[in-house]
Amino acid sequence: MTTINILTIGFTRKTAQDFFTLLRDARVARVIDVRLNNQSQLAGFTKKQDLAYFLKEILGMEYVHLPILAPTRAMLRAYRLRKMPWADYQQQFLDLMAHRQIEQHLDRAIMLDGCLLCSEHEPHHCHRRLVTEYLQANWGNVTIEHLTNTATRIRRDDGSFKPAL
Numbered sequence: 001m002t003t004i005n006i007l008t009i010g011f012t013r014k015t016a017q018d019f020f021t022l023l024r025d026a027r028v029a030r031v032i033d034v035r036l037n038n039q040s041q042l043a044g045f046t047k048k049q050d051l052a053y054f055l056k057e058i059l060g061m062e063y064v065h066l067p068i069l070a071p072t073r074a075m076l077r078a079y080r081l082r083k084m085p086w087a088d089y090q091q092q093f094l095d096l097m098a099h100r101q102i103e104q105h106l107d108r109a110i111m112l113d114g115c116l117l118c119s120e121h122e123p124h125h126c127h128r129r130l131v132t133e134y135l136q137a138n139w140g141n142v143t144i145e146h147l148t149n150t151a152t153r154i155r156r157d158d159g160s161f162k163p164a165l
Helices: 016-025 041-046 048-059 073-080 086-100 127-139
Strands: 004-010 030-033 062-065 114-118 142-149 152-156
Touching: 004 016, 004 127, 016 041, 016 048, 016 142, 030 048, 041 048, 048 062, 073 086, 086 127, 114 127, 127 142
Parallel strands: 004 114, 004 142, 030 062, 030 114
Antiparallel strands: 142 152
8 A cells, every 4th residue: 555645834934945945854745724714814925826826837736625634713713813712713623624535535646746835834734634643544644744944844744743843
């Protein structure tokens, strides 16, 4: 069985140069957008239409938006407004993925050397980490790499988060 390497990246606290360099250096095959809101002006160079264009023109890379990997609006709103602690958000999102049966509906080929994109700079409190760990637990043959900045790449083969030094 082929091992599926899934990478993750957040766009905040990164310049466009750092963002595209991280993707290029990691040899990402495609960016998989897992954001619920990917058309906001606040997304800057990662606004959906702009990002798809930049990835293709700069890196020759695919862009895919998979809203099945995003939280619900209600969940995200409650968490952002601090009406829901991280532990509750995490459990609700894990339950949502199980309910959606994402492990059965996702094409593994899309995930192979794909990079999940969200806004959070670090993966510890971001649903993109939860997606990768969920897939690893359900598929079994997944490695995870979190791209955080050009000096640090956080990776553990067991999928757990390793803080940057």
